[in-house]
Amino acid sequence: AQSVTQLDSHVSVSEGTPVLLRCNYSSSYSPSLFWYVQHPNKGLQLLLKYTSAATLVKGINGFEAEFKKSETSFHLTKPSAHMSDAAEYFCVVIHTGTASKLTFGTGTRLQVTL
Amino acid sequence: DTGVSQNPRHKITKRGQNVTFRCDPISEHNRLYWYRQTLGQGPEFLTYFQNEAQLEKSRLLSDRFSAERPKGSFSTLEIQRTEQGDSAMYLCASSLSPGLAGYNEQFFGPGTRLTVL
Numbered sequence: 001a002q003s004v005t006q007l008d009s010h011v012s013v014s015e016g017t018p019v020l021l022r023c024n025y026s027s028s029y030s031p032s033l034f035w036y037v038q039h040p041n042k043g044l045q046l047l048l049k050y051t052s053a054a055t056l057v058k059g060i061n062g063f064e065a066e067f068k069k070s071e072t073s074f075h076l077t078k079p080s081a082h083m084s085d086a087a088e089y090f091c092v093v094i095h096t097g098t099a100s101k102l103t104f105g106t107g108t109r110l111q112v113t114l
Numbered sequence: 115d116t117g118v119s120q121n122p123r124h125k126i127t128k129r130g131q132n133v134t135f136r137c138d139p140i141s142e143h144n145r146l147y148w149y150r151q152t153l154g155q156g157p158e159f160l161t162y163f164q165n166e167a168q169l170e171k172s173r174l175l176s177d178r179f180s181a182e183r184p185k186g187s188f189s190t191l192e193i194q195r196t197e198q199g200d201s202a203m204y205l206c207a208s209s210l211s212p213g214l215a216g217y218n219e220q221f222f223g224p225g226t227r228l229t230v231l
Contacts, residue, residue, distance in 0.1 A: 009154075032217055043118065044157070044205070044222040051217065090156050100212050101147065101170070102220065104156025 002027045004074075004091045006105035014113050019063075019078040021108045023091030026072065033074045034092040034102070035065055044090070050074065061085070086112045116140060118223035120206050126229045127196055134192045135226045139208030146189050147220060148181055150174065151203040163189060164211065196230045203227050 007022040025031055035047040048059025055067045065076045074091060091105040119138045127133050139146050144165050149157035160179070161171045165186040175181075178196075183189040193200055204227075207220040 036222075041224065043224045044207075046219050049217075049219075092156075094217055100145075100209070100217055100220075101159040101162060102149075102157075103159070106154070107156050 002031055002093045002095060003103060004033070004093050004105040006091050006108050008108050009106065010109045010111065012111040012113060013081045015083055016080050019076070019081045019085065019110065021076040021089050021091075021110065023074045023076065023105060024072050025074055025091075025093055027093065030069070032094045033065075033067065034094070035059065035063070035074075035076050036090045036092055036104075038088040038090065038107075040087075047076070047089075081110075081112045083112050083114075086110055118206055118208050118221050120204075120223040120226050122226060123224065124227050124229075126231065128231050129198060130195055132192065132194045133196060133228065134190055135204055135228075137189045137191070137206030137208075137223060139188070139206070140221055141187075143208035143210055143221075144186065145209045145211055145218075145220075146183055147207040147209075148189070148191055149205040149207065151205055151225070152201075157203075157205050160191075193228075196228075198230045201228055201230045 003026045005024045032051045034049045036044045038044050048057045050057045050067045058064045063078045088107045090107050092102050095101050121136045147162040148160040151157040163183040166183050178194045181191045203225040205225045206223045209220045210218040
């Protein structure tokens with residue numbers, strides 16, 4: 001079975017400083033991985049996806065993630081946090097097969113302070 | 115706005131009552147998914163449709179839950195004899211069928227928050 005583990009339930013950074021949200025995955029083969037963001041009262045939005053092409057994936061709003069097979073990690077980073085980045089972030093793995101159902105991590109709440 | 119819409123956005127009900135939620139997907143999407151998100155957790159897969167056919171149901175979906183997509187467009191999720199443990203955010207997502215890449219992005223609605231008293 002495929003799964004993801006988000007290592008931090010809550011991360012707080014100052015505006016303008018780097019963001020690091022950590023995610024480890026478990027899979028018997030090369031997975032497809034995603035990061036989604038959930039703002040209050042809004043639907044989940046896809047930030048970026050890794051589907052076995054380039055290991056460094058660039059997403060929207062300046063976010064990027066690097067797939068590291070040796071470390072089974074897919075950490076999300078951003079060089080400089082903005083107040084509007086405050087939200088819940090989910091690391092997600094997709095189940096192969098016909099369903100394409102998503103398995104979400106437990107989420108990391110990102111707080112951005114002045 | 116041509117995104118996924120869900121109604122109602124909030125529902126408060128008493129234990130034992132039946133509730134029904136509606137999801138309107140993006141019009142050209144043939145796949146529709148239901149997920150449930152409880153407090154402090156990530157969403158969990160419940161079921162999905164391809165056109166009007168319900169192709170998979172999670173073990174989380176007890177006999178009290180039923181979902182339909184009668185014409186391959188909107189979908190309804192009904193919970194009978196609600197229990198306090200059913201309190202959660204119910205999320206709907208839609209997508210096209212997976213292509214050669216094996217995946218097409220799922221677009222999520224804002225969810226229906228259910229509170230069972």
